[in-house]
Amino acid sequence: MVRVDPASVAFFGLAAVTLGSASVAALARDATRAAVALVPTLAGVAGLYVMLASPLLAAAQVVLFVGGASLTAIAAAALLARRAESPPTSRRRAALATVTLGLALAIVAGRTSWPLRASAAPPASGVFARAVLAEHGIALMLAGLVLGTAVACAFAIVCRQDEPESP
Amino acid sequence: VKPGLEHFLVVAALLFVAGVFCALTRRGVSGFLIGSTLVLSAAGLNLAAFDRFGATSHGFGAQVLALVALVAATGQGMVAFALGLQLRGREAAPGADEHGLD
Numbered sequence: 001m002v003r004v005d006p007a008s009v010a011f012f013g014l015a016a017v018t019l020g021s022a023s024v025a026a027l028a029r030d031a032t033r034a035a036v037a038l039v040p041t042l043a044g045v046a047g048l049y050v051m052l053a054s055p056l057l058a059a060a061q062v063v064l065f066v067g068g069a070s071l072t073a074i075a076a077a078a079l080l081a082r083r084a085e086s087p088p089t090s091r092r093r094a095a096l097a098t099v100t101l102g103l104a105l106a107i108v109a110g111r112t113s114w115p116l117r118a119s120a121a122p123p124a125s126g127v128f129a130r131a132v133l134a135e136h137g138i139a140l141m142l143a144g145l146v147l148g149t150a151v152a153c154a155f156a157i158v159c160r161q162d163e164p165e166s167p
Numbered sequence: 168v169k170p171g172l173e174h175f176l177v178v179a180a181l182l183f184v185a186g187v188f189c190a191l192t193r194r195g196v197s198g199f200l201i202g203s204t205l206v207l208s209a210a211g212l213n214l215a216a217f218d219r220f221g222a223t224s225h226g227f228g229a230q231v232l233a234l235v236a237l238v239a240a241t242g243q244g245m246v247a248f249a250l251g252l253q254l255r256g257r258e259a260a261p262g263a264d265e266h267g268l269d
Contacts, residue, residue: 005168005169007169007170008168008169008170011170011174012170015174015178018178018182019178019181019182019185022181022182022185022186022205023185025185025189025201025205026185026186026188026189026192026202026205027188031193031197031198031201034189034193034197034198034201035197035200035201038201038204038205041182041205041208042204042208045182045208045211045212048175048178048212048215049211049212049215051170052175052212052215052216052218052219053219054215054218054219054230054233056230056234057211057215057230057233057234057237060234060237060238061208061211061237064237064238064241065204065208065237065240065241068241072200072244072245072248075248090191090192091192094188094191094192095188095192097191098184098185098187098188098191099184101184101187102180102181102183102184105180105183105184106177106180106181109173109176109177109179109180110173110176110177114172114173114220114221115221116171116172116220116221117220117221131227132227132230132231135227135228136227136228136231139231139232139234139235140231140234142235143234143235143238143239144238146235146238146239146242147238147241147242149242150241150242150243150245150246151242151245153245153246153249154245154246154248154249155249157246157249157250157252157253158249158252158253160253
């Protein structure tokens with residue numbers, strides 16, 4: 001009897017959702033459709049973070065990317081969509097370049113013998129929380145500051161009124 | 168097959184490629200936004216995978232770096248969107264030039 005590992009099923013399912021919707025986002029001719037396809041991609045990446053025992057990253061991915069950035073991208077695509085794509089020749093060149101790049105990256109990732117950790121057990125979440133708050137509190141504060149500054153800058157740019165030119 | 172480091176790296180590589188293709192083939196703000204989001208997600212996935220499986224990782228530094236990159240990506244998305252709206256408004260004004268928005 002064949003034993004199916006639930007972790008493998010979850011990984012391959014999440015990878016299929018992530019890569020399938022990412023390819024729709026990359027190949028769609030309509031910018032709004034591409035932005036909508038971004039949502040399952042980012043949700044799939046959040047699921048992969050959970051599989052990698054990174055609950056904080058998964059939560060941030062859902063809140064910031066799936067909830068915020070993807071909505072921004074959809075709004076940007078819907079409001080700013082006009083000339084959606086490059087000419088076919090440049091599209092073919094880009095496809096050739098990116099397929100070559102992807103093959104090279106996949107071969108390097110798959111064939112390199114990376115130094116792996118001896119114990120494969122994930123750390124307890126309490127250890128993670130204590131380590132993050134104790135050792136990386138400043139980095140988290142800086143990240144919050146960057147986000148707050150970006151929000152303020154975005155508001156300032158949108159609300160900026162051009163002064164009329166003097167004759 | 169139990170998923171290991173190589174599996175996550177291959178998924179991240181393909182995600183990165185999709186992002187590069189999107190950024191190369193679409194003109195303007197929205198293509199850059201979507202492509203850069205995919206590329207940064209791939210980077211975050213790589214960082215989390217090395218933090219989980221890598222021999223040299225300790226102290227969750229890679230996860231925190233991925234979190235900072237995620238926040239920076241969200242910030243740049245918002246600012247790019249705002250700039251796009253501002254340029255769109257200028258372009259809509261009578262007599263304005265082309266700005267190459269998407």
